[in-house]
Amino acid sequence: xxxxxxxxxxxxxxxxxxxxxxxxxxxxxxxxxxxxxxxxxxxxxxxxxxxxxxxxxxxxxxxxxxxxxxxxxxxxxxxxxxxxxxxxxxxxxxxxxxxxxxxxxxxxxxxxxxxxxxxxxxxxxxxxxxxxxxxxxxxxxxxxxxxxxxxxxxxxxxxxxxxxxxxxxxxxxxxxxxxxxxxxxxxxxxxxxxxxxxxxxxxxxxxxxxxxxxxxxxxxxxxxxxxxxxxxxxxxxxxxxxxxxxxxxxxxxxxxxxxxxxxxxxxxxxxxxxxxxxxxxxxxxxxxxxxxxxxxxxxxxxxxxxxxxxxxxxxxxxxxxxxxxxxxxxxx
Amino acid sequence: xxxxxxxxxxxxxxxxxxxxxxxxxxxxxxxxxxxxxxxxxxxxxxxxxxxxxxxxxxxxxxxxxxxxxxxxxxxxxxxxxxxxxxxxxxxxxxxxxxxxxxxxxxxxxxxxxxxxxxxxxxxxxxxxxxxxxxxxxxxxxxxxxxxxxxxxxxxxxxxxxxxxxxxxxxxxxxxxxxxxxxxxxxxxxxxxxxxxxxxxxxxxxxxxxxxxxxxxxxxxxxxxxxxxxxxxxxxxxxxxxxxxxxxxxxxxxxxxxxxxxxxxxxxxxxxxxxxxxxxxxxxxxxxxxxxxxxxxxxxxxxxxxxxxxxxxxxxxxxxxxxxxxxxxxxxx
Numbered sequence: 129x130x131x132x133x134x135x136x137x138x139x140x141x142x143x144x145x146x147x148x149x150x151x152x153x154x155x156x157x158x159x160x161x162x163x164x165x166x167x168x169x170x171x172x173x174x175x176x177x178x179x180x181x182x183x184x185x186x187x188x189x190x191x192x193x194x195x196x197x198x199x200x201x202x203x204x205x206x207x208x209x210x211x212x213x214x215x216x217x218x219x220x221x222x223x224x225x226x227x228x229x230x231x232x233x234x235x236x237x238x239x240x241x242x243x244x245x246x247x248x249x250x251x252x253x254x255x256x257x258x259x260x261x262x263x264x265x266x267x268x269x270x271x272x273x274x275x276x277x278x279x280x281x282x283x284x285x286x287x288x289x290x291x292x293x294x295x296x297x298x299x300x301x302x303x304x305x306x307x308x309x310x311x312x313x314x315x316x317x318x319x320x321x322x323x324x325x326x327x328x329x330x331x332x333x334x335x336x337x338x339x340x341x342x343x344x345x346x347x348x349x350x351x352x353x354x355x356x357x358x359x360x361x362x363x364x365x366x367x368x369x370x371x372x373x374x375x376x377x378x379x380x381x382x383x384x385x386x387x388x389x390x391x392x393x394x395x396x397x398x399x400x401x402x403x404x405x406x407x408x409x410x411x412x413x414x415x416x417x418x419x420x421x422x423x424x425x426x427x428x429x430x431x432x433x434x435x436x437x438x439x440x441x442x443x444x445x446x447x448x449x450x451x452x453x454x455x456x457x458x459x460x
Numbered sequence: 461x462x463x464x465x466x467x468x469x470x471x472x473x474x475x476x477x478x479x480x481x482x483x484x485x486x487x488x489x490x491x492x493x494x495x496x497x498x499x500x501x502x503x504x505x506x507x508x509x510x511x512x513x514x515x516x517x518x519x520x521x522x523x524x525x526x527x528x529x530x531x532x533x534x535x536x537x538x539x540x541x542x543x544x545x546x547x548x549x550x551x552x553x554x555x556x557x558x559x560x561x562x563x564x565x566x567x568x569x570x571x572x573x574x575x576x577x578x579x580x581x582x583x584x585x586x587x588x589x590x591x592x593x594x595x596x597x598x599x600x601x602x603x604x605x606x607x608x609x610x611x612x613x614x615x616x617x618x619x620x621x622x623x624x625x626x627x628x629x630x631x632x633x634x635x636x637x638x639x640x641x642x643x644x645x646x647x648x649x650x651x652x653x654x655x656x657x658x659x660x661x662x663x664x665x666x667x668x669x670x671x672x673x674x675x676x677x678x679x680x681x682x683x684x685x686x687x688x689x690x691x692x693x694x695x696x697x698x699x700x701x702x703x704x705x706x707x708x709x710x711x712x713x714x715x716x717x718x719x720x721x722x723x724x725x726x727x728x729x730x731x732x733x734x735x736x737x738x739x740x741x742x743x744x745x746x747x748x749x750x751x752x753x754x755x756x757x758x759x760x761x762x763x764x765x766x767x768x769x770x771x772x773x774x775x776x777x778x779x780x781x782x783x784x785x786x787x788x789x790x791x792x
Contacts, residue, residue: 181726189726189727190697190727190728349721352722356721371724371725372725373725374720374721374722374725377720377722378722385718385720386717386718386719387717388706388709388716388718389681389684389688389703389706389731389733390684390706390710390715392703392731392733393704393705393706393733393734393735394513394521395522395733396732396734396738397733398730398731398733399724399729399731400728400730400731401721401723401726401729401730402728403725403726406728
C-alpha cells in the first residue's frame with residue numbers, strides 16, 4: 129500500500145510570520161477511484177497571497193475560510209492517474225483548486241483541462257489566479273485608456289507583473305512599485321515598464337512627480353502600506369483605485385491606516401475592491417481576453433520554484449515579505 | 461447714489477475656526493444694467509459645507525478656488541430689479557451662484573428662474589445644492605434597493621436629511637448619525653428615520669449591530685472622522701460608500717486617517733467620491749427625479765436663518781462645528 133503526504137490547517141494565524149505549528153503534515157494511503165471518480169496526482173502547486181486570507185475566519189469574506197483539520201486550500205496542476213469518469217482519461221492534465229496534497233480523489237468538478245504542450249509553470253503563472261485576476265482587475269475595473277498612467281504596487285508580483293504588461297500593450301504609461309532593486313530592474317529591463325519606484329529607498333513623491341508628470345489615472349493596489357497616501361495625492365480627477373491585495377497588512381500586528389477621504393471627493397476617485405470568486409462565472413471570457421496578449425509574446429513571467437509539499441509552509445512567508453522572485457510554485 | 465455691501469475673500473483659511481480676517485467687507489455703488497444685462501437684488505443666500513473647500517487653492521479640486529480679492533462664492537435667490545435682457549423681466553426671481561453680495565450685475569447665464577409661489581427657504585433647502593446633491597449621490601451612486609440598510613453621517617444636515625427621506629420613501633432601513641441629541645430627535649421624530657446614532661455619546665458598534673442587524677449596504681458619508689472605521693466594519697459584501705462630504709476634516713489641523721483597505725477587498729466595497737459640478741449637465745433630470753417626492757410631501761426640511769450679509773462669516777463656523785440646526789440660510 130503506497131502512501132502520500134497532505135498538509136492540514138490546524139490553527140489560525142496570528143500577526144507575524146506564519147509558523148509550522150499552524151499545520152499538520154499527514155501521511156495517507158493512496159485511495160482508489162470509486163464510480164464517477166478520478167484520482168489526480170498533483171505535480172505543481174501555486175502559492176498565492178490570497179491564501180493568507182483563506183486561513184483566517186472572517187464571516188464577511190468572499191470565500192469561507194479553510195476549516196481547521198482540513199487540507200489547506202490552493203490551486204494546482206495534476207495528472208489523472210486513474211479514471212472511472214467518462215469525461216476524463218488517464219494522462220490528462222487538470223488545473224483548479226487541489227489543495228496541499230500529493231493526491232486527490234475528485235469527480236473533476238471545478239477542474240479544467242490543461243491544453244497539451246503548455247508548460248505547467250506558465251499555466252499557473254498566467255492562466256490561473258494571477259492572470260485572471262490581472263485581466264479582471266485591469267480591464268474590468270481599471271477602465272484603461274491609451275495614454276493614461278497606471279501605478280502598480282507589487283508591480284513585480286504575480287498579478288502586478290501581468291497588469292503592467294497588459295497596460296504596456298494597451299499604450300499606458302506604466303509605473304511599477306517594489307521594495308527591491310532586483311525586482312525594479314526586472315520590471316524595467318525585462319517587462320518594459322516605463323518607470324519603477326523602490327518604496328524602501330526612493331523619495332516616492334519626487335519619483336511620482338517625475339514618472340507621472342500628468343498625474344496617475346489608475347492605481348492598481350496589491351500591497352497597501354504608506355505608499356497609498358502618496359499615490360492618492362498624485363491621482364487625477366476621476367481616477368480609479370483598483371484594490372486587489374493588501375499583502376503588507378494581512379499579517380501585520382496593526383494594519384496601517386488608510387488615506388483620508390478628502391482627495392476621494394475632490395478628485396471624484398473610485399476605490400473598488402474586488403476578489404476573483406465573484407468572477408469565476410466569467411473565466412472563459414477572461415481567458416479569451418488574456419490569450420491574445422500571451423500568444424503575441426507580450427506577457428512574460430518568471431517562476432520561483434520550491435521543491436516538495438512541505439516547502440509550502442515557509443513559502444507563505446516569502447509572499448508576506450516579498451522575498452519571492454516570480455510566481456511562487458511548489459513542485460511536488 | 462445708493463450703495464450695497466459685498467464680501468471678498470482676501471486670505472486663505474488655516475486649520476481651526478474661520479476668522480473674520482479672511483474677508484473684507486466692501487461698500488459699492490449699486491450699478492446700472494448695461495445692454496444684455498440684468499441687475500439682481502439677492503434676497504437669500506445659501507451657506508453650504510462645500511464653500512469651505514472653495515476657499516482653499518487645490519489644483520486638483522473639481523472647481524477653481526475663489527480668487528483672493530474676489531467676492532466669496534455662494535448660491536442664492538434674488539429678484540430682477542432692472543433688465544436689459546429679453547429673457548428676464550423685473551420682478552422675476554432667479555437662483556444660482558450669486559456670491560456674497562447684495563446686488564449683482566449679470567447676463568443671467570447659469571441662473572434659473574424660480575417658479576412663482578415657491579418659498580425661498582424651501583428652494584435653497586431642497587431644489588438647490590442640498591437636494592440635487594442628495595438625489596445624485598443616493599440614486600446615481602448609492603444604487604439603492606428596497607430592504608437595504610443605509611447609514612448617513614451628517615444625517616440631520618442639509619444633504620443627509622434629504623438622502624434619508626429619499627431612502628425611507630424607497631423602502632430602506634435608514635440610520636442617521638449626528639453629534640447632537642436634538643438632531644437625533646429630529647431625525648427620528650420628524651424625518652421618520654428608523655434609527656439614529658449619536659457618535660459623541662453612543663457605543664457606535666453596539667448601535668450599528670442593533671440598528672443594522674443585516675449589515676450596512678450603503679454608507680452615505682458627509683462628515684468623515686472615526687465613525688468611518690465602524691461603518692466599514694459593518695458593511696455588507698458589495699456595499700457602496702458614497703463620499704459626499706468630509707466636513708469634520710476640512711479645517712482640521714490633521715485630517716483623520718481613513719480606514720484600512722482590507723475590508724474593501726474582502727467585501728468588494730465601492731468607495732465613490734463625487735462632486736456636483738460634474739453633474740450640472742443633469743440638473744433637469746435631477747430636479748425631475750426629486751420633484752415627485754417633494755410633491756408627495758415626503759421631503760421635510762428646516763432652515764436655520766441668519767440675518768444680514770456679514771453673518772455669513774460666522775455661519776461657516778456653524779457648518780464646521782455642526783452648530784446649525786437645519787439648512788443654513790442668510791437672509792439679506
